Amino acid sequence: ETGVTQTPRHLVMGMTNKKSLKCEQHLGHNAMYWYKQSAKKPLELMFVYSLEERVENNSVPSRFSPECPNSSHLFLHLHTLQPEDSALYLCASSLRTGTSGNTIYFGEGSWLTVV
Amino acid sequence: GQQLNQSPQSMFIQEGEDVSMNCTSSSIFNTWLWYKQDPGEGPVLLIALYKAGELTSNGRLTAQFGITRKDSFLNISASIPSDVGIYFCAGQDNQFYFGTGTSLTVIP
Numbered sequence: 001e002t003g004v005t006q007t008p009r010h011l012v013m014g015m016t017n018k019k020s021l022k023c024e025q026h027l028g029h030n031a032m033y034w035y036k037q038s039a040k041k042p043l044e045l046m047f048v049y050s051l052e053e054r055v056e057n058n059s060v061p062s063r064f065s066p067e068c069p070n071s072s073h074l075f076l077h078l079h080t081l082q083p084e085d086s087a088l089y090l091c092a093s094s095l096r097t098g099t100s101g102n103t104i105y106f107g108e109g110s111w112l113t114v115v
Numbered sequence: 116g117q118q119l120n121q122s123p124q125s126m127f128i129q130e131g132e133d134v135s136m137n138c139t140s141s142s143i144f145n146t147w148l149w150y151k152q153d154p155g156e157g158p159v160l161l162i163a164l165y166k167a168g169e170l171t172s173n174g175r176l177t178a179q180f181g182i183t184r185k186d187s188f189l190n191i192s193a194s195i196p197s198d199v200g201i202y203f204c205a206g207q208d209n210q211f212y213f214g215t216g217t218s219l220t221v222i223p
Contacts (some may be wrong), residue, residue, distance in 0.1 A: 002159060006157070021203075102146060104148065104207075108157045109155075
């Protein structure tokens with residue numbers, strides 16, 4: 001139990017579907033992140049939110065749409081995805097962004113398969 | 116963005132052996148973190164290092180923050196089968212950067 005909970009853990013969707021990934025953190029952190037993890041690649045940062053405000057959008061296609069309604073919840077809305085978007089999507093949180101002495105904690109991940 | 120060089124990429128060891136892996140970067144970090152990831156799961160934080168030269172243990176795991184602030188090491192002593200997984204490092208200046216991981220296989 002890392003304090004960061006992701007649902008669903010597994011998702012299979014067609015290219016025309018719309019679905020959402022949900023993340024909740026119970027650590028009292030102010031920053032939340034979405035990462036994409038593909039085989040044999042380092043973690044790819046997608047989005048960063050600090051106090052519900054998006055502070056980084058790492059050139060992610062618009063078919064991925066994040067939403068952060070409060071500092072404890074983060075969503076990733078998915079629509080018209082491509083098969084190459086199949087990956088493990090990891091949510092993470094940290095106390096703050098942009099400063100040293102920070103530690104990032106990850107959720108269990110959501111395995112996404114696009115068919 | 117910056118990439119961390121993590122080595123080795125994979126290791127196959129006998130149960131009971133010690134393990135060493137390291138990460139290097141081209142620039143200075145203020146924080147080094149080590150994680151373990153099991154198949155189908157998210158990364159779990161093992162050790163966090165916040166000061167150059169710092170040596171921190173967590174059970175059979177020991178990690179060090181290199182003096183140059185450009186590297187870090189993780190050692191596992193007396194490996195057991197449940198140590199199997201992917202270990203990866205992360206460094207932080209203003210943002211987090213991640214290594215590509217070391218895949219560890221422990222042969223009983």
